[in-house]
Amino acid sequence: MQKAIVCAALALLPAALAQTPADKPAFEVASVKPAPPPTPNLFMMGTRGGPGTSDPEHASFSNVTQRMLIAQAYDVQDYQISSPGWLESERYDIVAKVPKGTTKEQFRLMLQNLLAERFHLTVHRETKSMPLYALMVAKSGPKMKEAAPPPPADESAAKDGPGPPPGAGGGMPPIQMGKDGLPKLPPGRGFGMMMMNGRTRLFGNAQPVSKLADALARQIGRPVTDKTGLTGTYDFNLEFDPAGLSGMRGVVPPLLPAVGPDGPAANPPESESASLFTALQEQLGLKLELKKGPLDVLVIDHSEKVPVEN
Numbered sequence: 461m462q463k464a465i466v467c468a469a470l471a472l473l474p475a476a477l478a479q480t481p482a483d484k485p486a487f488e489v490a491s492v493k494p495a496p497p498p499t500p501n502l503f504m505m506g507t508r509g510g511p512g513t514s515d516p517e518h519a520s521f522s523n524v525t526q527r528m529l530i531a532q533a534y535d536v537q538d539y540q541i542s543s544p545g546w547l548e549s550e551r552y553d554i555v556a557k558v559p560k561g562t563t564k565e566q567f568r569l570m571l572q573n574l575l576a577e578r579f580h581l582t583v584h585r586e587t588k589s590m591p592l593y594a595l596m597v598a599k600s601g602p603k604m605k606e607a608a609p610p611p612p613a614d615e616s617a618a619k620d621g622p623g624p625p626p627g628a629g630g631g632m633p634p635i636q637m638g639k640d641g642l643p644k645l646p647p648g649r650g651f652g653m654m655m656m657n658g659r660t661r662l663f664g665n666a667q668p669v670s671k672l673a674d675a676l677a678r679q680i681g682r683p684v685t686d687k688t689g690l691t692g693t694y695d696f697n698l699e700f701d702p703a704g705l706s707g708m709r710g711v712v713p714p715l716l717p718a719v720g721p722d723g724p725a726a727n728p729p730e731s732e733s734a735s736l737f738t739a740l741q742e743q744l745g746l747k748l749e750l751k752k753g754p755l756d757v758l759v760i761d762h763s764e765k766v767p768v769e770n
Contacts, residue, residue, distance in 0.1 A: 485569040487519075487556040492578050492767045495523045495551040505551070506652035507532075511564045519567075521554040526579060526763060529554075533571035534583070536758050538678045542586075543760040550765050578767040586757045592683035593748040595673045597690070603745035604694040607666035651675070660702040666693045669746075676748070679705050679736060683755060688746065700739035 505523035509515040521529065527547045531538050541547075556574075558567065575581040651664040651671055662675050670686045677684040679702070740746050 484573045485562075485566045486573050487570050488559055490554065490556040490574055490578075491770050492552060492554050492574070493770070494766075495553045498523070504652070504654050506650075508650065510558060511562050511567045516562070517558045517560055519554075519556045519558055521552070523551045524554065525549065525551055526575070526581075529571060529575060530581070530583070530758065530760070533568050533575055534758055535568055536756070537674060537683065539681050539683060540755060541758050541760065543763075546765060547760065547763060552767070575763070579763045580768075581763045582761040584759050584761060586759055587754055588757050589752065589754050590682070592685060592751050592753055592755070593677075593680065594685050594687040594751050595669070595676065596747050596749055597688050598741045598745050598747040600741070600745050602688070602690060603743065604669075604690075604696045607693040607695050655702070658701065658703075660700055662698040663696065665695050667696075668693055672696065672698075672744075672746075676736070676740070680748075681705070683753075684748065685751075696744055698739060698743055700734055700736045702736070705736060 505528075507522075507524070508520045509517075510519040525548055527538060527541055527543055529552075530536075530541055530543075530547075554574075556570075558570070562570070651667050652662075653675065654661045654663070660679070662672065662679075664671060669688050669690045673684040673686040734742060737748060740748065
């Protein structure tokens with residue numbers, strides 16, 4: 461009897477050793493490519509699709525850095541990541557086919573698996589004490605527009621259009637310019653950031669305040685906790701001068717000068733936007749207060765610049 465038990469245990473051993481990243485949750489198909497150089501004087505980056513959106517079976521990432529992907533994959537913020545400088549500057553376009561019924565947690569595991577397979581990423585965690593900000597409602601009261609209820613799933617899908625097929629390039633919709641000279645937010649629920657002519661714009665449709673807090677944290681390079689007490693979803697635009705902010709260290713490349721018929725302009729137009737802290741109060745009726753507390757940090761042990769071929 462003992463011999464039979466030993467043989468059974470040995471029979472299970474090869475199966476246990478055979479566990480590989482490929483056995484973990486993974487995208488059905490994924491294309492990972494270095495992003496093309498930015499258009500002169502215009503830079504746009506963002507994500508679209510995936511679980512919780514009107515196109516849950518497709519996901520696209522445009523002009524994203526590994527640092528941004530790691531933040532989403534491990535559910536941490538940019539300021540919680542300790543990494544080499546190049547993880548903040550090298551940019552990629554990713555288009556993926558997501559298995560039907562994938563949850564948000566499974567989606568994060570798929571991103572982790574993708575990073576491990578394509579970039580050979582390895583990490584570990586630590587805890588540190590550091591300054592942080594609390595996002596509060598200013599004395600003037602909130603100035604954001606509360607979003608309309610979302611349409612039924614079939615109408616939403618028709619409005620947003622089908623997701624891009626795997627390998628179809630950057631995966632973002634065509635850029636449309638507004639009257640103010642900045643690109644407009646594509647239709648449907650979404651959030652993004654744009655930089656142009658020395659101005660930065662954070663914009664959102666039907667987004668919780670916590671999403672704005674996360675974006676502010678990436679701009680100032682410190683944690684921002686949502687203490688507004690606002691529980692709805694909102695449409696907002698926040699435009700400001702990014703001068704002096706350290707949060708986007710290398711994530712956004714230096715803005716290129718405007719190009720005219722005679723070549724690059726000698727003196728690009730100066731920004732007339734307010735600072736982030738001033739714009740936040742004037743445009744959205746919110747403010748930031750400085751605090752301090754412990755924070756979990758994700759340390760990058762190893763990753764590679766060039767992804768494994770698709």
